[in-house]
Amino acid sequence: xxxxxITLNNLKIFAEELLKANYTLILxxxxxxxxxxxxxxxxxxxxxxxxxxxxxxxxxxxxxxxPIFYFNNKNDGVELIDSNLSAEKMVFFGSKPCDAKxxxxxxxxxxxxxxxxxxxxxxxxxxxxxxxxxxRDEFCFCTSVNLSPVSSDGSDLFLIPTDENNFAIRIVTxxxxxxxxxxxxxxxxxxxxxxxxxxxxINLPEKGFxxxxxxxxxxxxxxxxxxxxxxxxxxxxxxxxxVCPVCHCFDIVDEECGYSCGRRMKNWDACQFSLFTxxxxxxxxxxxxxxxxxxRISHKFKYYVDKFDEILCTGxxxxxxxxxxxIDIGQIAKEVHSLAANKx
Amino acid sequence: MNELRxxxxxxxxxxxxxxxxxxxxxxxHNRTYPFIARNAADANRLxxxxxxxxxxxxxxxxxxxxxxxxxxxxxxxCDVKAIIQLIQENQINKDEVYIIGMNCNGAVNQLDNxxxxxxxxxxxxxxxxxxxxxxxxLIGTTKDIEEPADTLGEKIKEVEKxxxxxxxxxxxxxxxKCIKCYACRQVCPLCYCEQCIVDKxxxxxxxxxxxxxxxxxxxxxxxxxxxxxxxxxxxxxxxCPMDIPLSMLNRKMSIIAKKEFDYSAGVSLDxxxxxxxxxxxxxxxxxx
Amino acid sequence: xxxxxxxxxxxxxxIDETKDTRTFKLQFKDEEIxxxxxFKAGQFGEYSLFGEGESTFCIASSPTRSGYIECxxxxxxxxxxxxxxxxxxxxxxxxxxxxxxxPIEEMKGKNVLFIAGGIGLAPVRCVIWNVLDLRxxxxxxxxxxxxxxxxxxxxxxxxxxxxxxxxVKTFVTVDPGGQSNDWKGEVGFVPAIVExxxxxxxxxxxxxxxxxxxxxxxxxxxxxxxxxxxxxxxTLENRMKCGLGKCGRCNVGNVYVCKDGPVFTYQQLKTLPxxx
Ligand SMILES: Cc1cc2nc3c(=O)[nH]c(=O)nc-3n(C[C@H](O)[C@H](O)[C@H](O)COP(=O)(O)OP(=O)(O)OC[C@H]3O[C@@H](n4cnc5c(N)ncnc54)[C@H](O)[C@@H]3O)c2cc1C
Ligand code: SF4
Ligand code: SF4
Ligand code: SF4
Ligand code: SF4
Ligand code: SF4
Ligand code: FES
Numbered sequence: 001x002x003x004x005x006i007t008l009n010n011l012k013i014f015a016e017e018l019l020k021a022n023y024t025l026i027l028x029x030x031x032x033x034x035x036x037x038x039x040x041x042x043x044x045x046x047x048x049x050x051x052x053x054x055x056x057x058x059x060x061x062x063x064x065x066x067p068i069f070y071f072n073n074k075n076d077g078v079e080l081i082d083s084n085l086s087a088e089k090m091v092f093f094g095s096k097p098c099d100a101k102x103x104x105x106x107x108x109x110x111x112x113x114x115x116x117x118x119x120x121x122x123x124x125x126x127x128x129x130x131x132x133x134x135x136r137d138e139f140c141f142c143t144s145v146n147l148s149p150v151s152s153d154g155s156d157l158f159l160i161p162t163d164e165n166n167f168a169i170r171i172v173t174x175x176x177x178x179x180x181x182x183x184x185x186x187x188x189x190x191x192x193x194x195x196x197x198x199x200x201x202i203n204l205p206e207k208g209f210x211x212x213x214x215x216x217x218x219x220x221x222x223x224x225x226x227x228x229x230x231x232x233x234x235x236x237x238x239x240x241x242x243v244c245p246v247c248h249c250f251d252i253v254d255e256e257c258g259y260s261c262g263r264r265m266k267n268w269d270a271c272q273f274s275l276f277t278x279x280x281x282x283x284x285x286x287x288x289x290x291x292x293x294x295x296r297i298s299h300k301f302k303y304y305v306d307k308f309d310e311i312l313c314t315g316x317x318x319x320x321x322x323x324x325x326x327i328d329i330g331q332i333a334k335e336v337h338s339l340a341a342n343k344x
Numbered sequence: 345m346n347e348l349r350x351x352x353x354x355x356x357x358x359x360x361x362x363x364x365x366x367x368x369x370x371x372x373h374n375r376t377y378p379f380i381a382r383n384a385a386d387a388n389r390l391x392x393x394x395x396x397x398x399x400x401x402x403x404x405x406x407x408x409x410x411x412x413x414x415x416x417x418x419x420x421x422c423d424v425k426a427i428i429q430l431i432q433e434n435q436i437n438k439d440e441v442y443i444i445g446m447n448c449n450g451a452v453n454q455l456d457n458x459x460x461x462x463x464x465x466x467x468x469x470x471x472x473x474x475x476x477x478x479x480x481x482l483i484g485t486t487k488d489i490e491e492p493a494d495t496l497g498e499k500i501k502e503v504e505k506x507x508x509x510x511x512x513x514x515x516x517x518x519x520x521k522c523i524k525c526y527a528c529r530q531v532c533p534l535c536y537c538e539q540c541i542v543d544k545x546x547x548x549x550x551x552x553x554x555x556x557x558x559x560x561x562x563x564x565x566x567x568x569x570x571x572x573x574x575x576x577x578x579x580x581x582x583x584c585p586m587d588i589p590l591s592m593l594n595r596k597m598s599i600i601a602k603k604e605f606d607y608s609a610g611v612s613l614d615x616x617x618x619x620x621x622x623x624x625x626x627x628x629x630x631x632x
Numbered sequence: 633x634x635x636x637x638x639x640x641x642x643x644x645x646x647i648d649e650t651k652d653t654r655t656f657k658l659q660f661k662d663e664e665i666x667x668x669x670x671f672k673a674g675q676f677g678e679y680s681l682f683g684e685g686e687s688t689f690c691i692a693s694s695p696t697r698s699g700y701i702e703c704x705x706x707x708x709x710x711x712x713x714x715x716x717x718x719x720x721x722x723x724x725x726x727x728x729x730x731x732x733x734x735p736i737e738e739m740k741g742k743n744v745l746f747i748a749g750g751i752g753l754a755p756v757r758c759v760i761w762n763v764l765d766l767r768x769x770x771x772x773x774x775x776x777x778x779x780x781x782x783x784x785x786x787x788x789x790x791x792x793x794x795x796x797x798x799x800v801k802t803f804v805t806v807d808p809g810g811q812s813n814d815w816k817g818e819v820g821f822v823p824a825i826v827e828x829x830x831x832x833x834x835x836x837x838x839x840x841x842x843x844x845x846x847x848x849x850x851x852x853x854x855x856x857x858x859x860x861x862x863x864x865x866x867t868l869e870n871r872m873k874c875g876l877g878k879c880g881r882c883n884v885g886n887v888y889v890c891k892d893g894p895v896f897t898y899q900q901l902k903t904l905p906x907x908x
Pocket of ligand 6: 521522523524525526527528529565580583584585586587588
């Protein structure tokens with residue numbers, strides 16, 4: 001593996017040059033709410049100790065709302081006008097491993113058979129500079145979903161702080177290598193063995209459950225009463241899905257944008273809303289919140305794994321930190337694991 | 345705590361109530377979450393402390409509980425305001441709820457599901473209902489607490505000082521962030537409509553897209569629909585993942601309701617609802 | 633390629649089937665597309681009116697009849713109400729064909745039993761014509777169709793046509809109380825008529841589409857007759873948006889109904905969570 005070294009100072013110059021080269025730099029904001037574009041390298045605010053923002057950066061690759069085409073209702077018929085695909089070159093700077101992996105995970109659903117070019121264009125135009133993570137709280141569980149605070153899976157480049165003012169940077173993908181090429185003068189040669197030593201010293205969140213156990217338990221216990229525990233208090237909002245780095249459900253709706261013209265929009269949606277599955281006839285296949293909560297857990301830990309061979313969760317803990325009624329998905333997975341172990 | 349658990353056990357065992365909506369300890373320290381107690385063993389898990397921020401009245405109108413017999417609820421004074429308002433608006437039957445009122449010494453400020461131990465929640469500042477206005481059993485005692493300054497009131501005054509354009513800019517920057525997760529609506533005890541106006545599609549009143557235009561209509565219409573009804577529990581602002589200061593809007597509306605109509609929501613079972621009554625003395629001059 | 637952008641189609645003919653159900657005959661505006669377009673029985677499309685939105689309907693015409701497609705829809709909400717106001721010559725959007733299809737090839741050389749209720753006849757009608765247009769490839773053909781009342785029966789002209797065919801056994805029924813004074817067909821719920829009309833299951837494929845409640849009571853009748861679970865075929869109508877396996881709305885267990893369905897055998901259905 002190729003590895004370089006860079007000083008904090010040079011990292012700022014690197015950011016400056018990227019801005020000059022027309023890259024959009026996107027970072028965790030200072031309030032800890034969401035990811036923001038910066039216009040000046042002085043705003044480069046990265047640290048391995050930051051708490052994950054309330055919302056992930058997915059909104060930059062999978063917009064909360066975006067036009068998929070425009071239409072003009074004219075006297076002699078309808079005219080459809082394509083919506084421009086964004087050509088913006090984005091760099092997610094200092095992403096935690098639990099965010100970095102998200103693009104690859106969502107890419108599976110957006111590319112099986114039909115290809116969603118709204119997502120793909122943005123994903124292709126993105127560079128993920130991941131960073132080793134030293135934040136921990138009781139909501140984090142990346143190690144239970146095959147990730148870890150030192151995982152570079154999903155990153156194109158991976159930053160490792162070696163001391164206050166110095167970083168090592170791993171070149172993880174070919175895309176990362178090409179991206180960094182023009183700026184190599186800012187970097188010195190590094191030694192992967194030294195950073196391997198750093199990795200060894202990082203304390204990892206304790207592994208709370210085996211995802212495979214959860215998957216097979218769900219497969220056999222679909223009607224289990226356990227789901228009611230969360231289902232009866234869950235309020236059915238979209239918080240958990242919308243802050244999640246990998247939830248990807250959406251709605252398609254038309255709206256006006258002027259006299260006789262309009263646009264068709266692709267908007268975030270979530271399986272926790274009661275209207276999500278409501279039929280025109282009034283029949284609703286998931287008519288109570290327990291069923292809807294079960295869908296959330298099952299889709300994440302079973303269906304998506306069965307279908308796409310990826311767990312639909314990076315263990316970032318966001319949905320749990322923000323849940324209005326304190327439903328903690330990591331805790332639920334742990335409890336399911338112990339239910340499975342006790343065969344109940 | 346024991347007093348609460350004993351009371352809960354008694355109510356469940358002698359079938360006074362079918363179930364009790366209360367709080368239990370969550371994963372990790374310093375956290376509680378809503379918990380439904382159905383038997384004596386459940387009752388032993390009930391807790392009440394400064395981390396019980398949720399307004400559990402939101403569950404009273406839920407299909408799963410409403411009309412299913414007498415429901416017990418552990419309620420602070422502010423939660424009871426919501427219950428009073430719900431009774432006033434004919435959403436729940438006075439005889440189908442058993443209020444286990446809690447004398448409250450303030451809840452602590454919550455930052456997502458972790459807590460800032462040292463500060464009092466905004467809603468507890470200047471609280472006038474530390475002993476609930478309505479209850480069937482009352483538990484605990486109040487003691488003196490130190491109240492910080494009312495920063496919400498200050499914030500409202502700050503924005504009021506701005507000119508219209510700057511006020512617009514202020515709110516635009518806030519609403520732009522909204523992701524239409526509707527957590528504010530779902531957690532609000534007074535957002536009980538079976539079909540929310542934002543979900544009406546024929547015709548569509550509010551665009552479902554979370555762009556600035558759609559967000560303006562959503563956030564403003566929600567504030568309108570709660571004016572004279574919001575009891576100020578602060579739940580919507582607490583749960584908003586994008587940290588939009590929703591309480592500023594709601595508080596401002598209740599200041600107006602107080603000033604113009606001398607009305608405060610959820611205060612007494614005897615005062616009719618603001619939007620549900622017409623009084624000859626009501627001001628007409630806003631009708632142009 | 634923008635997978636969400638529809639092609640334009642012109643409404644060539646409109647038939648009012650019942651007071652709330654209409655059939656459109658549609659042709660692509662673009663001649664190239666019209667020529668290259670093909671589909672299989674059981675597939676569906678996303679039909680849209682610009683400014684109102686999209687709705688999912690099956691293609692109700694048979695693939696054996698090219699040059700146009702037909703769809704029948706019931707007015708239940710926003711898009712269907714708006715579509716119901718259109719006239720011949722108006723233009724709508726169409727994306728498709730999507731989803732899997734009925735195993736016509738495997739059905740050849742076998743008896744076919746069609747059972748439909750209400751608007752559920754739309755997808756079945758597509759297969760019926762497909763089979764009838766290749767009549768000699770199939771053995772006995774039986775059709776059982778029911779609706780709430782005489783007024784709710786759709787494709788009335790075709791029902792007469794099928795009834796007059798010597799090599800097709802057709803039973804049309806209405807729910808008790810739904811008959812008119814001059815009604816000459818059957819009276820009773822679909823499962824009861826199936827029990828009366830069908831004697832054997834040997835070498836037979838049953839295609840069942842209709843409201844969930846009808847399907848629920850018809851399946852036991854069929855299993856009692858000895859139908860193997862893999863020979864009972866139905867379609868699911870989970871709510872859909874994209875039709876492309878992206879938006880997540882139609883996800884049930886490990887399948888996306890829009891891609892892995894909408895056609896499922898009863899055997900496959902039993903492996904899914906009952907969320908349809
Ligand atoms: C594979 C497949 C094939 C189908 N084939 C056919 C067919 O051939 N013919 C046919 O008629 N139908 C068919 N359907 C069903 C059809 O797709 C729906 O009936 C149709 O999309 C309804 O569209 P709409 O926009 O008119 O209704 P919508 O306005 O979207 O809603 C329909 C109803 O849902 C409820 N609803 C919607 N939004 C809300 C809300 N916000 N709050 C509360 N309730 C709400 C209301 O009761 C409303 O009347 C098929 C479905 C599938 C999946
Ligand atoms: S955030 Fe919590 S309350 Fe809201 S839907 Fe998710 S689990 Fe339920
Ligand atoms: S489900 Fe929750 S913990 Fe898992 S990735 Fe999504 S937000 Fe993070
Ligand atoms: S958990 Fe729900 S909202 Fe998230 S991707 Fe799965 S179905 Fe969609
Ligand atoms: S609007 Fe907000 S503060 Fe007012 S009652 Fe509802 S949740 Fe509480
Ligand atoms: S909780 Fe906040 S982000 Fe969610 S809909 Fe309400 S205002 Fe918008
Ligand atoms: S309809 Fe969108 S995934 Fe099936």
